[in-house]
Amino acid sequence: MNARVLTLAASRGRRTVYSLTGVEGARRLSANVEVTPADPQRFRARLLSVPLDTVAYEELSAAAFSMTSASTQELVRFIEVQGGVLHFDDPDRPPLRPGEMTAVDTGAPFRLRASEAVRLATLVVPRAALRLPAVLPGDRFLAPITSPLRAAWSSLVRSLGVSAPDDGTRDAEILAHAIIGLTRGLLTPDALPEEEPAAAVVRRARAIIERDYADPSLGPSAIARAVGVSERRLHRLFRTEDLTVAQSIASDVPRRRSIGS
Template sequence: METVFDSNALPVHERIEAWVEAAASSFVPTHLSFPEETAFEARVKTTDLGAVRLSALSYVGMRSRRTPALIRRSDPEYYQVTLTRTGRHAFDQLRRHSLIPVGHFVVHDTSHPFEGIILPDRPRAESLMLQLPRRLMPLPERQVARLVAEPIPGQGVGRLLAQFLLTVAEEGAGYGARDRVRLAGATVDLVAAMLAHRLERDGDLPPESRQQVLFLRVSAYIQEHLGDPDLGPARIAAAHHISVRHLHRVFRQHSTTVAEFVRARRLDKCRRDLADPFLREVPVHAVAARWGFVQPAAFSRLFRTSTGLTPTEYRAIHAEAVDQPCAGL
């Protein structure tokens, strides 16, 4: 489900060969060259979501070329969607050459030759690469081809996709099989929505994809405004230019309600803060108020119903767990 390659675990003279093998098995075969072979370092953590694969990469400079001969030998027919995080990235495909600024996406198609050049502006360049079969993309290939090797800003739906991928990359090891299937579908929908918006073809997306993206946008909005005690269906619907009835229907499709979703996310934040040893001196009622619970007695009842403990008991148990290792020193 999750694999990690770190060149620093190998002798220097073995690193490049091991990386070439790891890159060929994790991505698609390419010809790789390195400007500073003796200083080569690379790390990749890959999370599989069924047919979709997400890789968090960091590496020193390299050049990657996918040639017609390599394509004839093996082509899984993938789209590769890369989010640049640090470093300088340049891509060339379908007679289009672009420098990709940090925080932008770039798409390339494994069925056509391409070249990528990565130069670090820190000790390493960093990126997230998403691989998904072309057959899963709801947009026609001719439309996607218009965006190949073009920098796509991480704004709007792109920002939502970037946040989503960063979360999946960080938490990948904790996902079960059902979570991975759900996340794969959400990932494809977000990529499709970003590309459709860039093409000004939002209406070409299937209705289910549009609904999924709406749910993810609303979820992100809720996460950003959990501390507002006035956060409710009317405000959430207005922020997304939809009716309250439509909003409730979107959440019913995910087997929950708006109120239940908001309450669960707020409780998650409260549990995190109450377990944080650096926040021990913050009163329980202040923790609750920080996340939108303005009535201390009601918060305590809700917290106990959710966890089986009062907020004070929950904090004490976690404080004891943190302090215990120190007792034997």
């Protein structure tokens, strides 16, 4: 299920609210990011999770805590402060106040902290879907809304907390694709955010199959996340070659074993 990019795995197609308390509540938050409360015993948090195809939306209200990277998945988190103040571990970077944003790469080290209660809205996107350079140009998101494109992006993302199509539907896939396109346009404004050619996606998927064929957890869902497309689109692309994703994996295993012997 593509909703695995969520901090907490929500049921497919559901907008889910979690009330989290104490040490156990902080532990449940620490999946793709590690959350350390300033006062573990008195920690209180409310998390709204919205799965939407290859992307996910979260709203977090919590007491004082620090947040560090804890993910092996290559995800980008776009964090907007809605209330309170969020500080960087780097003293040269000014804190984020309501209406300001940052983009963090969960595969790279980072540390954010809130010394008081804070409200955050977060969009989680697979890094591969954005086709970004090696260094994430996150500074483009630090300022408040300054352009029509950023305003459109913010309006679309914020609406997910109120109303979003059920995950797994065609509407969810279209909306996720639109969000990824807008995000890519903001991060790389000189490049038109077009959909990656089908042949290139299939090539990258086949490379992952050849590299990880011995991994028992390798399957269509894992491959789709790695190449940054929905599982539905991945199946559709492989069908154009008269071969399903599962058949491609199955046919590659004996071939690789014969080469190894």
